[in-house]
Amino acid sequence: MIHKRKKSTITILNYHISQLIIEKKVHVIFLFILNMIISGVLPLLMVILPKLIIDAVSLKDYDYLVQVMIVFAVLITFLSTISNFIFTYLRAQGLAGRMNQTKLFNKKLKSIPFSFLESAQFQSEKKAAQATLTMGSSGFEGTFDDVSRILPKIISIIGFSIILGLFNVYIIPITIVVCFIQYRISLRGSKYALARNDELQEEKRKADYFIEVSTDFSYGKDIRVEQIEGQIINRLSKQNKRVMKVFKEISFFKYRMNLFDIVFIISINGLIYYLVVVAYFSNQITVGTVAMTIWTILAITLDLQFVFKNLAKLQEDTNYTDKFLQFLDKDFSNETWGSKQINTSDISIEFKDVYFKYPNSEEYVLKGLNFKIKAKGVMALVGINGAGKTTIVKLLCGFYQPLKGNILINGVDMKEYDIFSYREKLAIVFQDVNIYAASVLENITGPNPSDKDIDRAKTSLEKVGLLDKVLSYPNGFQQSLLKVIDETGTDLSGGEAQRLSIARAIYKQNTNIIILDEPTASLDAASEREIYNNFYQLIDDRTSIVISHRLASTRFCDSILFLENGKAIESGTHEQLMNIEHGKYREMFVTQGKYYQEENNDEL
């Protein structure tokens, strides 16, 4: 077990080296070695120097004293300055390396299917993987630090051992054995820490949630009106206590392991002192050598402790990186997709006895759903909250796959298509609209739009009635949105944001399916009407699915599907459904139209 862990530290160090090679930074490896030699020799000089001075003092030779001093002053100044620069350079490289790994991490995140993002297990795996990237003094960057500190000590220790060996040869193996035992003991401490790390991280994550809520200002209104800041702080401090409980248990375990240092002090220091005293009284050594030996043993004790403790830390740090690498290597595609491409602009969609429930959930959201939309047909999905409308959209997006039954696209199971080329054919306006801190233009086109793209973006803004508004901004299309990045950025109102997201869907080229999920929920009556008036232009001869609680929109659809409890219970045109006595759709339409109708009657 220990052997395996040790191997994994080396594997991670190899990874570090391979990354340096990939980043074309081989010189960093040489700097590590140079640093090892220079910073390793310095402490040796500091022990040899006093010995030479004692010689000079006992000879009462001023000239010799001055000579020794000058040589040492120059040597020490020169070497420490170089060592200092190399050390800092390596520190900066550690940071740069961490940043580069963050890039890999971001890239990986970009490729992870949606179905994972919603699961708690994935979130904690992600957090564990990310840990190595968010810490400056430990994790990936910490590894650079550890190595650049440990390597020089190895040289120093070898040098000190030689000095001690001159006095007594047996001291070297004894020292090494005792230190190794001490290392194994402190390793137990860090293994324990590692074993409980998941638990600690989980408790921390829960505490972080409350910090997130209280520092995320969008919660500000509710927190103030509900008067719950005290409650949130209570929960935070309770959770912090839980974190501290685990944290303390881990640190006390390490403490118990550290107490074995006492054995170390007694055996090594005691032995040396004893041997020195015995040797002195048998006239084998002078007082000068006594001093040097004791200095050396003090220095080597500190160095050995340092090295072994840092080796344990190195293991901890590389273990963080190990989790990160596991994450990078993990295959996050549980859904399998084929490689078929869609070659026609006429796309029909059919749900055939589709069953679906979310992972980690017992309850089926779709229970044998059947419906069909012909190519270029316009269908409205209607039903009460929780009937499964949004789930249908998620399935059609390919975020999840049905558990039973099939979704047929042009008669072929959706699973057989290449999901990415399929998504190219699909334009969608989601219920929850997001605006990004970038220019208006980039919010529609993505990065680096060409002149042609800009023209198309203009057209789509015009279609949603946002062009005049955009042109009125000080920077027009280049106006930044949100104030996070650019203090002069514009915050769009809910209605404007919704229109911008519709513009995105219009902008997307060569799409043959369009899905509109509550596209007018936050629009005022006038803007809503404008969107409806341009409805056919908006869907532009594509196979269309419209979800809206404003049943007025069903008027534009050539078929309506009424969902209840994950099943289609009514379907047909508006007129057909309105003619069903006690029909669900009819009931809903009448309920919503009631007040308008009553008014109508009044006027009549």
Next chain:
Amino acid sequence: MMSYRQKALKLYKLTFSLSKSFYIFAILRALAQTAKAFVGVYGLKLIIDSLLKADYNQALISVGIVISLEIICHMLFLTFDISLINRTEYLIRRVKEHLSKKLMNTEFKYLEDPKYLDIADKSIFAIENFGALDNYLNATIELFSNFLIVLTLLSILIYFNPLILIIITIAVLFNRIILKRSSKKQIKKFDELGPINRKYTYYSRAVSDIKYAKEFAFYPLSDLIYENSITYLEETSKFMTKFYLIIAKYQSYATIVNSLQVALLYLAIGYLSISQGFGISSYVFVTTSAIKVSSSVNLFINGFVRIRENTQLLAPIIEVDSFEDAITRSNEGILAEPLHSLEFKNVSFSYPSNDTIILDDVSFTITQGEKVSIVGLNGAGKTTLVKLICRFYTPTKGQILWNGVDINNYQFESYINQIAAVFQDFKLFALTLFENVDMSQIDEKKVNECFDKVGLKEKINRLPNGINTYLSKQYYVDGTELSGGELQKVAIARAMYKKSSLNILDEPTSALDPLSEAEVYDNFAKLVEGTTTLYISHRMSSSVFCDRIIVLNNKKIEAIDSHKNLIKNHQGKYYELFNYQKEYYVE
């Protein structure tokens, strides 16, 4: 701008007030470390002295004493060290807790001001991403320890010869100059880092934010965010490299001074030994002390540099700490009674950050038991009206009167308890359904009633843990994710649960299906009998059953009247908007 000294002082005051025991243990650890250093230096003298006396037994006794002292000191050190490690973690958590508390209690206007948003972000970023607080506290610990060591050993050295002290003092003075220059440069550089850092944080968070994932799958936005995250990542990285090199440059100057200092110390002690002829044991003692002092002085200065470095990073924490606590937090003011009337008296308003007028001379009165609807286009100022009523902002001109008294004269808690509000962008928490409606979990029966009224009863009964189910799968494996409409119902239930005399519903049903919408309006009407309700909705149908309608147009009130009367005015905005929606429902 606060000076560095002020910032450092405030930071110490803050941390001290949050955990005194941290400082107690920092001092205890420093004492143990000093004792350890002293035993290390003095023990050698003790042994050599006993050797020189040529008494074998006494030499062994000396060795025994030295070893015992070493063990005692080391044990004390380990014990205090571990206590301090625990207290450091605790203090960091306490500081975060303090920030959380502060930000929740601060004046609302800060929350919508990008400048403060930035400060709040930075304060958390410094702790999370730079480990600034951790570094800062550790540097403080080092500072204590080395200060004590220097103090103890220096007093011994002075006793031997002042020359040694002079050499050390000169070196310290040089180091101080270098340090000052270095930190000036660092501060300047660090200010440049701010904007880059902010961008980096935003994009790197956005890359992994689930709420963006759906859009990323379909639009080139993911490329936009990803590319930007890489750009700013590289910029941050380049910047930090430069930053480190500046530090390295000045550290090298310090290294040169220190190396010269060590050489001079040896030379001076060597010279003194020869000329004054103090014994070999004293020689050893003085040199080890001097070298220890020199290295401790270095660590001491290094501690200062690190504290300075991290104080700059942590400055936003102090700024957050200096945000005004909202007047709304004070207990002053009279207690609010249930609503009889709410009056807007010539209220004008523009947000503090710019001069754009949002509301212009708005006056109206709502009396107890009324149902009033506010109607207007997007951006007409409807939501601002709500914010003013909730005392998030104060009108620029005019007054809002609750029962005839300016709302600012009421004690906030008693006032806000009279108001239940469902905001357009309401938020729920990753807690249980029960807790979301009633955080203190007092009245389960009433919570269930409210869930029943909003039509969630069945749904909740089907959940494995009923109302004790967590509203999050991200934090709890057995939690649940509700749909947008269901979440809205929970928010409405929360408002229903509150014993208030004024209900404000801002777009309360935008995500609800028509049946739930009708149900919610119906139940709310029943529930709130006698209480007063203010509706804001784009669904014009909802204003039909209201007693009066306030029509906002172009920052002003265009009309206040009943539906019946408003609809007669065919030139009015209300008629126009109502008919837009009506036409779809008329056969």
